[in-house]
Structures are given as C-alpha cells and as structure tokens.
Amino acid sequence: MTALSPFGAAAALVDSPERSVPGWEREISGLVAEALVARIAARTARVGVVGLGYAGLPLALRFAECGFPVSGFDIDAGKVAAIAAGRSPVHGIEDARVAAAGIAASTGLEGARACDALVLCVPTPIGRHKEPDLGPVAAALAALRPHLRPGRCWRWRAPPIPAPPRITCCPRCAPPG
Numbered sequence: 001m002t003a004l005s006p007f008g009a010a011a012a013l014v015d016s017p018e019r020s021v022p023g024w025e026r027e028i029s030g031l032v033a034e035a036l037v038a039r040i041a042a043r044t045a046r047v048g049v050v051g052l053g054y055a056g057l058p059l060a061l062r063f064a065e066c067g068f069p070v071s072g073f074d075i076d077a078g079k080v081a082a083i084a085a086g087r088s089p090v091h092g093i094e095d096a097r098v099a100a101a102g103i104a105a106s107t108g109l110e111g112a113r114a115c116d117a118l119v120l121c122v123p124t125p126i127g128r129h130k131e132p133d134l135g136p137v138a139a140a141l142a143a144l145r146p147h148l149r150p151g152r153c154w155r156w157r158a159p160p161i162p163a164p165p166r167i168t169c170c171p172r173c174a175p176p177g
Contacts, residue, residue, distance in 0.1 A: 039116055043067035048115030050140055052079050052105065056121030057090045057098075064101035071115055072105040080105045112147040 039045035045068060049060040052074040064070045074080055079089040086099030104111065112118060122136040 036116055044069070045116040046071060046114055048073065048112050048118045049121055050074075050109075050112070050118060050144065051121035051123070052076075052083060052089070052103075053121065053123070054090050056119070057083075057088070057093060059119060059121060060103050061093070061097055061101050064103055065097075070101065070103045071111045072103045073107070073109055073112065074105065075107060077107050080107050109143055109147050112144055113149060118144070 036045065043066070047060070047063045047068050048071045049056045049063075050073045052060060052072045056072070056074075060070050060072050072080075072083060076089075082089040083098055083103055083105040087095045088098045120137060120140050122140045124132040124134060124137060127133055
C-alpha cells in the first residue's frame with residue numbers, strides 16, 4: 001500500500017470525497033496525525049496557499065470549492081486586493097468563482113500559523129542553463145518559518161520543474177527554540 005502524506009490525503013479526498021485514503025497516517029504519528037485526519041475528513045482543515053498566481057489561485061479555488069477553509073498569501077498587494085474584492089487577478093479564472101470561494105487573502109504570513117496544510121506555489125524561474133532558480137522557494141520558506149508549528153504539513157509546487165512535488169511535514173521545519 002502506498003503511503004500518502006496528509007496533504008496528499010487531502011488532495012485525494014478532494015478528488016474523490018467518498019473514498020477513504022488508508023495507510024498514509026504512517027508518515028506522521030500520534031494525536032497530531034489523528035487530529036489532522038479528522039479535520040481533513042470533516043473538511044475543517046485550513047489550507048494555506050502561498051502564491052496566488054496562475055498555479056496557486058486555481059488550487060486555492062479548488063480546495064475552497066470542495067469545502068475546505070482556505071487562506072491565501074501573496075506579496076502582490078494588487079492580487080490580494082482583487083481576491084478580497086471577489087475579482088480574479090489571473091486571466092481565464094472567472095470573477096464569480098473567486099467571489100464565491102471566500103478565500104482569506106493576505107500579504108502577510110501571520111495567518112499561516114492557523115493553517116493545517118501549506119502549499120507553496122511561488123515562481124521558480126529557469127536560468128540560462130535551464131536550471132530552476134529556487135531562490136523564491138527559499139525566500140518563502142524563510143518568511144514562513146516563524147509562523148510554522150509542529151504537525152503542519154507543507155508542499156511546494158513548481159510547474160516548470162519536471163519533478164514530482166515535494167511534501168514535508170514539520171517538526172523538521174519548526175522554528176528553533
């Protein structure tokens with residue numbers, strides 16, 4: 001049986017709400033995992049999406065449409081203002097979808113602490129030698145670090161990189177001290 005991460009389980013539940021996803025609990029254990037499983041099943045787990053561009057906004061909308069509370073974070077105040085006003089800052093996404101989703105958008109990362117799962121959808125530009133520039137990922141993680149708590153799972157998604165998304169669970173990335 002393939003073990004999925006908590007975030008992978010959430011994605012599987014979104015894809016098929018009536019199907020259970022057994023076995024993934026082995027990646028994190030104890031009461032934290034049990035509580036997260038219960039929140040995912042009840043659709044009360046808060047999903048945070050860092051980066052509300054062409055990759056992050058559709059993902060945030062899908063989670064919201066499937067009943068999860070969603071927080072969105074972006075450094076572009078214009079995108080955040082548009083989403084808060086119910087308008088789409090991304091071409092091809094209808095304003096009505098954004099307005100109906102109720103995404104709590106912010107330029108600050110303080111709200112990330114309340115999220116049970118975080119998805120990083122930040123740019124990874126390709127350099128002149130076709131290597132991905134992971135600087136934006138590192139910067140996003142550095143900015144998020146003070147707001148992380150043990151038991152949180154996060155995933156980063158980088159569309160230009162031909163590799164599977166990476167999934168990690170805290171406490172490895174928890175703030176020191």
